[in-house]
Amino acid sequence: MRKKASLKDIANKANVSIALVSYVLNGKNTKKINVETANRIKEIADELQYRPNQIAKSLKSNKTYTIGLIVADISNFFYSYIAGHIEEEANNRGYNVLFGSAYEDPKRFKKLLQVMIDRQVDGLILAIPEGADDCFDDIIDSGISYVLIDREFPFCGSLKTVCLDNYNASSLVAEKLKSLNCTSVAGIALQSNLYHLKERTRGFVETSNLFFGEQNVQMYRVIEDQLAESVSTIVKDILAQKSIDGLCCFTNKIAMEVLPQLLNKVEIPQDMRIVCFDEVEAFRLFPHKLSVVKQPLYEMSKKAVELLFDDSKNDKVVHYLNATITDMNT
């Protein structure tokens, strides 16, 4: 382990001032600096394997070249995919990612947020869990620019956001089920106050009502921390009804509970058509045809970083992305 060389070390060895070394290595004042001196300094810097101290730079410049990313739950494929792409996009711009997963816990989210603010990240990309929407004052107060991802909070003033057009996506689901000749449909969604999830169900219900008639549209809600049990009850209920021939799972977590429970209980796709939100690789193991609502995750990640670096004064943009529905396991 070698001691890190500083500008001072180089300056000493080259018998010049620290400032001159700084100028040379940063390529500033170049026309004024003696070429030979410059070369000598560069050589010595190489020799000592100089690498600038980023912390000192940050202190001076007030820039950390770090962006903070807090996702709602990294163990969810959705977010791990996004995290990877945001990291990549950020890297491409010379930024690094300080990372946190809130696991849907608003307290944990707020703690993470405070840490990132304290760390003086240059920007924040946030997927905010339910119950943490009182964080905006802190963020705004910090002066750090930020972009919301996946989840929008219109009642907090439609802040810079990149997310799916959930209403529209769900309308597509209803259309899809209609086109598959369903006559009676059901949806299983999370009991949640998150706006984007509400929009999802609203889009489904409103559009389905048009297509199938209100009496042929049912929404079920499950409580997150009793997923398995509530899904079990719901699935039984749905199957008992016989008439339901179209089913939408509104999150991938729900699908992961629902799908196994449908196995061998109903003929898919003959007697029941299934659509699930969030294409996940896992669905490939499901032995029946199903349709998935595919979110453009790469675009979403890319756009989030773009918006973050976009300095236009317009900090109240919601950027909606469109879902596509594709068939799997055909």
Add this chain to the structure above:
Amino acid sequence: MRKKASLKDIANKANVSIALVSYVLNGKNTKKINVETANRIKEIADELQYRPNQIAKSLKSNKTYTIGLIVADISNFFYSYIAGHIEEEANNRGYNVLFGSAYEDPKRFKKLLQVMIDRQVDGLILAIPEGADDCFDDIIDSGISYVLIDREFPFCGSLKTVCLDNYNASSLVAEKLKSLNCTSVAGIALQSNLYHLKERTRGFVETSNLFFGEQNVQMYRVIEDQLAESVSTIVKDILAQKSIDGLCCFTNKIAMEVLPQLLNKVEIPQDMRIVCFDEVEAFRLFPHKLSVVKQPLYEMSKKAVELLFDDSKNDKVVHYLNATITDMNT
């Protein structure tokens, strides 16, 4: 947005020196400081909502309270789960995680590593992709302590590592297949020079040879960037052989290709028993019984952080964890 208050601001307002403010807010020299002055300073600090500048602190202390985590591929459930837990463990110790995903690209890995070293992370946790094992000089040179996770590199001197006992895990697989009354087994593994993967196949082959006889043990290799095609060929070959009644998929990625291709082609588990490495949620959607090799991911993450903070001079420990095999979809 309020300007961040510094010690100086507090000192000015309280008419004391910066040093005194620092002492008070850090609770140092407490017995020597006038209680009233201290209280006044604390009040003013509160009022100005003082938060220490971590960057300045880092510059002084040479500590960033950041650990760098580079995983081989964040979109793999295995690593996203680990990433979450490492982040949590680190947070518990007052550390934050600077995050990177190398996507199995050694160049990208090395770039990320350099960035983290430049950022002066206090520690590194690394899952190193194939072809990047020439990174150790740089790391050692940097003097940053580090822990390898998931993948061991014994030919680089058995550095601090937390990983599965892969040989043993694979022996268990062979045992499992034996106990399920298989008579002829096959394994599908990645064509790779990574030691842990080699150990995996070695354990399987050696133990299977004992149980089933060499002529009843076959290993197939797939090339990572032609996964789908090569798996397709292999699966056809295996099915054509008729005799093979036990199959092991040596990574979850392989399983995700193999399993769909087996659907409806063979009676599972009657005619073919399947064991897959890395329990992933996805397997729940597979409509047949199968066994999975479960890695203790939480323990692994926790242990990695522990080892990182463990200052014992022993930097050549390989900490092996044991796999368990469980049945799914019974």
Add this chain to the structure above:
DNA sequence: CTATTTTATTTAAACGTTTAAATAGCTAAT
């Protein structure tokens, strides 16, 4: 031959902390 400009380099302050050492104003001991 002084004055001005140009070239090359240095000085010094600043970013926000920490902390050893110095100091100043007391009180108590000799």
Add this chain to the structure above:
DNA sequence: ATTAGCTATTTAAACGTTTAAATAAAATAG
């Protein structure tokens, strides 16, 4: 009355940069 010993606080240097401003030396102009 001097010294020593407290108590409470300040000074100043340091961490490694950046950069405006100062300076010194050399070159050019008048």
